[in-house]
Amino acid sequence: MTIVEAILLTVVTASTPLLIAALGELVTERSGVLNLGVEGMMAMGAACGFAGAILFDSTLAGVLCGILAGVATSALFAFIVLGLAANQVASGLALTILGLGLSGLIGAPFIGARRDPVAHLNIPGLTDLPLVGRLFFGQDAFVYASLLLCLGVGWFLFRTRKGLLLRAVGENQASAHSLGLPVLRVRLLAILFGGACAGLAGAYLSLVYTRFWSPGMTSGRGWIAVALVVFAAWRPGWAFFGAYLFGAATVLQLHAQAAAIGIPAQALSALPYVATIVALVVLSLGRRRDTGAPGSLGMPFVPDR
Amino acid sequence: MKRLLTHLLATAALAAVASSASAQDKLKVGFIYVGPVGDHGWSYQHDVGRKAIEEQLGDKVETTYVESVPEADSERAIEQLARTGHKLIFTTSFGYMEPTLKVAKKYPDVKFEHATGIKRADNVSTYAAKFHEGRYIIGQIAAKMSKTGVIGYVGAYPIPEVVAGINAYFLGAQSVRPDIKIKIVWANSWYDPGKEADAAKALLDQGVDVLAQHTDSPAPLQAAEARGLYGFGQASDMIRFAPKTQLTAIVDNWGDYYVQRTKAVLDGTWKSQDVWGGLDSGMVKMAPYTNMPDDVKKMAEETEEAIRSGKLNPFKCPVFKQDGTEVECGGGTALSDEQILGMNFYVKGIEDKLPQ
Numbered sequence: 014m015t016i017v018e019a020i021l022l023t024v025v026t027a028s029t030p031l032l033i034a035a036l037g038e039l040v041t042e043r044s045g046v047l048n049l050g051v052e053g054m055m056a057m058g059a060a061c062g063f064a065g066a067i068l069f070d071s072t073l074a075g076v077l078c079g080i081l082a083g084v085a086t087s088a089l090f091a092f093i094v095l096g097l098a099a100n101q102v103a104s105g106l107a108l109t110i111l112g113l114g115l116s117g118l119i120g121a122p123f124i125g126a127r128r129d130p131v132a133h134l135n136i137p138g139l140t141d142l143p144l145v146g147r148l149f150f151g152q153d154a155f156v157y158a159s160l161l162l163c164l165g166v167g168w169f170l171f172r173t174r175k176g177l178l179l180r181a182v183g184e185n186q187a188s189a190h191s192l193g194l195p196v197l198r199v200r201l202l203a204i205l206f207g208g209a210c211a212g213l214a215g216a217y218l219s220l221v222y223t224r225f226w227s228p229g230m231t232s233g234r235g236w237i238a239v240a241l242v243v244f245a246a247w248r249p250g251w252a253f254f255g256a257y258l259f260g261a262a263t264v265l266q267l268h269a270q271a272a273a274i275g276i277p278a279q280a281l282s283a284l285p286y287v288a289t290i291v292a293l294v295v296l297s298l299g300r301r302r303d304t305g306a307p308g309s310l311g312m313p314f315v316p317d318r
Numbered sequence: 319m320k321r322l323l324t325h326l327l328a329t330a331a332l333a334a335v336a337s338s339a340s341a342q343d344k345l346k347v348g349f350i351y352v353g354p355v356g357d358h359g360w361s362y363q364h365d366v367g368r369k370a371i372e373e374q375l376g377d378k379v380e381t382t383y384v385e386s387v388p389e390a391d392s393e394r395a396i397e398q399l400a401r402t403g404h405k406l407i408f409t410t411s412f413g414y415m416e417p418t419l420k421v422a423k424k425y426p427d428v429k430f431e432h433a434t435g436i437k438r439a440d441n442v443s444t445y446a447a448k449f450h451e452g453r454y455i456i457g458q459i460a461a462k463m464s465k466t467g468v469i470g471y472v473g474a475y476p477i478p479e480v481v482a483g484i485n486a487y488f489l490g491a492q493s494v495r496p497d498i499k500i501k502i503v504w505a506n507s508w509y510d511p512g513k514e515a516d517a518a519k520a521l522l523d524q525g526v527d528v529l530a531q532h533t534d535s536p537a538p539l540q541a542a543e544a545r546g547l548y549g550f551g552q553a554s555d556m557i558r559f560a561p562k563t564q565l566t567a568i569v570d571n572w573g574d575y576y577v578q579r580t581k582a583v584l585d586g587t588w589k590s591q592d593v594w595g596g597l598d599s600g601m602v603k604m605a606p607y608t609n610m611p612d613d614v615k616k617m618a619e620e621t622e623e624a625i626r627s628g629k630l631n632p633f634k635c636p637v638f639k640q641d642g643t644e645v646e647c648g649g650g651t652a653l654s655d656e657q658i659l660g661m662n663f664y665v666k667g668i669e670d671k672l673p674q
Contacts, residue, residue: 019523027516117354124356127559130544223511223537224544225559228354229386230535232510263513267520270503271470273670278476278504 020268021148025156026222028260030055030214033159034238035245035252036166037083037210042242043170044203045183045309049105050090051211052235053112057082058215060120063226067126075128076216083212084205086112091204095197098313109235117228128224131155155217160253162210167249179203183307186314196314211235244293246305255292262288345406347371347580348399349383350392352411353509359534359553360508361385363570364410364433366554370573371580378584389413393420400425406583408576409433411508412477418442429588431579434479436659440590445575446479448596450486450658451625452568452604453530454632455618456550457490459565459607460528461498462614463548468499470526472517474508474533476673482661483532486632488668494617501526502670511537522547528565539564548609555605566618567605574600594655597626633658638666 034051041048061082066075086108093104131153134140139150170176182189182199190196218234219226237259245251262285270278349368351361368381382404387395392414399407400421409418410433418432422442435444460469469491473480484502491498501524503517510533518529518538522545529549531538536559542549543563551557551567575593582588595601604622607615624630635647640663648654664672 016523019519023516023519023523027512117356121356125358125558127540218512223515223535224540225358225511225536227358227511227535228356229509230511232507232512234512264516264520267503267517268524270517271501271520271524271526273501275671277671277673278506279673282504282506 015143018147020264023264024257024261025148025152026260027264028257029156029159030217030222030234031238031241031259032253032256033155033162033217034211034214034235035241035256036159036162036249037207037214038238039242039245039247039249039252040166040170040179040210041203041207042310043183043247043307044179044200045186045307045312045314046094046200046204047101047105047311048087048090048108048204048207049102049239050086050108050112050235051207051238052231052233053109053116054083054086054208054211055215055218055231055235055238056112056116056229057086057119058212059219059230060116060123060215060226062212062216063126063128063219064119064123066128066220067123072128072131072220075220076213079216079220080209080212083208083210083215085208087204087208087211090208091201094313095200095204098315101311101313113229113231120226120228123226126225128220130224131221153221155213155221158213163249163253170249180307183309186309186312190314190316197316200314211238214238240289243306244289247307248305255289258288258292259285344380345378345580345584346402346404347379347381348404348407349381350387350395350399350407350409350411350414351383351385352387352389352413353534354385355383357509357534358536358556358559360570361410361534363554364408364572367572367576368408371576374577375580375584379580387414389417393417396421397424400428405429406431406580406588412479429583438590438592443579443590443592445593445595446659447570447572447601448594449479449568449570449602450482450632451596452602453483453486454490454625454630455604455621456530456566456568457487457492458494458621459610459614459618460487460530460548460550461491461493461495462617463565463610464495464498464528466525466527467495467497468501468525468527470518470521470529471500471502472514472521472529472531472533472538473502473504475506476504478659478661480532481664481672482633482658484668485637485661485665487530489632489637489665490621492667498667500668500670502668504673505533507533509534511535514538515541518542518549536560551605557605557608562609564605565609566607569603569605571601571603594659597622598628639663640666640668642666 038051058079062075062079065078066072090108093099094101133151133153136150140146182196186196241255244255266281266284353361355365384395406429408431412434415435418430422430422439430442432444434446488500505513505517514533515537518541527547529542531552536556539549539560543560548565549563551564553570555567557564607618631652633653637645648657
């Protein structure tokens with residue numbers, strides 16, 4: 014295995030959870046709801062995903078548990094911001110705190126347990142191809158799922174009627190409502206989808222990334238996912254680009270350190286964030302007026318009677 | 319944002335601590351941890367020490383801990399413990415130094431014990447363990463076990479404690495294999511399992527086949543196990559995470575010290591002091607030597623014994639800096655404690671630049 018191939022493989026692992034979580038948040042925000050609880054939902058997904066995998070001795074069961082945990086956590090959020098029309102920013106922050114705390118409680122009995130690596134795709138012939146073999150034909154199921162998810166979300170949002178409906182709700186809730194669109198139901202489903210994705214991303218962390226669970230292991234990745242959505246201008250394709258840019262910058266700075274190229278480690282550590290800011294500036298210059306933010310983002314909706 | 323949330327969490331935890339505190343004449347002992355107690359490493363081992371106090375002095379003391387307290391915002395957490403009647407407070411990270419001293423000034427009747435610190439006061443003791451003794455041993459093992467001749471090190475931050483560890487590791491390796499090479503990656507975090515794993519993978523991808531770490535989670539060790547290579551546990555015995563990979567682990571054993579200091583407060587003999595215990599005091603222990611041939615194991619055991627008995631010092635003079643200049647020998651036959659505690663250079667043979 015060449016060093017380039019090795020780096021690319023690590024980049025994929027580092028980027029996948031960001032991509033999955035960002036796609037979920039992207040759909041949620043497209044419906045007009047800002048959920049800042051991604052970090053908390055991810056933490057829940059990581060804890061429950063790992064717990065499920067250990068209890069049922071199955072990675073698939075773990076993944077399902079992780080997704081369910083994300084959905085359940087986001088359902089609570091939906092109840093507060095849709096049912097009670099509470100402030101979304103505050104509720105999202107509360108969700109993060111709750112998720113981090115509760116995940117610690119759930120995961121505590123599983124501290125010290127470990128899982129074997131998940132299976133990677135192996136197609137004789139293809140997987141053994143130099144350079145591209147392992148990269149394209151030797152990943153784990155999460156990676157392919159994240160790519161399909163990216164395509165799926167793009168297709169859904171921009172090529173289907175339901176996607177149009179969702180965007181309409183997020184763009185202008187009053188108009189959507191006056192047209193008879195079920196604003197709250199659309200948003201509920203979008204929030205639950207976001208929760209499912211965050212849960213899946215969390216499960217990826219504890220089942221693939223590190224293969225053990227420990228408290229607070231999300232280490233801010235949920236926040237990066239939220240930032241990626243803005244970076245991506247609420248477009249799935251850009252979210253893919255952003256997640257991989259961030260993942261690549263993170264991994265490359267570590268390689269640069271190991272190769273002792275002489276740049277201070279602190280500067281290299283800041284690289285992913287610098288890259289994100291630079292990309293944001295460049296992108297913003299390109300589309301001066303329209304940031305792409307859904308018009309009703311963050312606004313509570315109370316249907317008139 | 320993440321930091322803010324951690325603050326909120328810490329505050330919430332403190333509120334819980336405060337409300338559960340009842341007026342009793344038991345001695346209240348408080349602990350501040352930098353990571354979660356479930357980190358399997360640094361904070362976990364301090365909590366093992368706390369439990370030792372509970373176990374041995376349970377009828378006379380009451381212990382509380384606050385975990386995941388960010389260093390930058392530790393003053394509030396420490397003061398909260400002092401205010402709620404804790405008479406002995408252990409602050410267990412280097413970065414708690416100034417906050418500890420500040421709070422100690424305000425609460426002269428409260429005793430403080432600051433781990434790995436270098437500043438004391440009448441009511442502030444410092445204590446640390448000579449982990450570099452263990453690192454010298456694992457350096458020797460690493461050099462023996464490496465096939466590629468390149469060993470790796472995942473560091474948290476380039477502070478003297480970590481730098482001295484890297485040097486001891488490398489000197490140990492050099493002592494059995496003069497042409498050994500080392501690659502170093504800084505995670506710039508004490509605890510971020512994902513990033514630690516990435517750092518480890520970067521090293522392994524670049525030809526490292528034995529990995530040491532000075533970050534707190536078992537992630538680097540597991541990364542080595544996934545590749546079928548070797549590594550060392552950090553702070554606690556991590557063998558359950560990597561049964562085929564862990565060669566040994568440097569175990570922090572705080573329990574005896576914590577019990578002894580708590581007793582000192584109970585019988586009124588507590589005095590500000592500076593303790594730096596190594597293998598001889600039992601503050602540093604080596605986990606069982608596993609996954610290695612018998613001759614390597616024998617070498618490790620002999621080195622361990624030599625260090626314990628004082629026959630061998632990892633920083634015995636002469637020590638050379640990277641540019642070949644000899645370090646002034648402050649301690650007679652070896653570097654002085656101050657020189658080791660303030661170490662800000664790499665030794666000769668490390669082909670990397672120390673971030674300053």
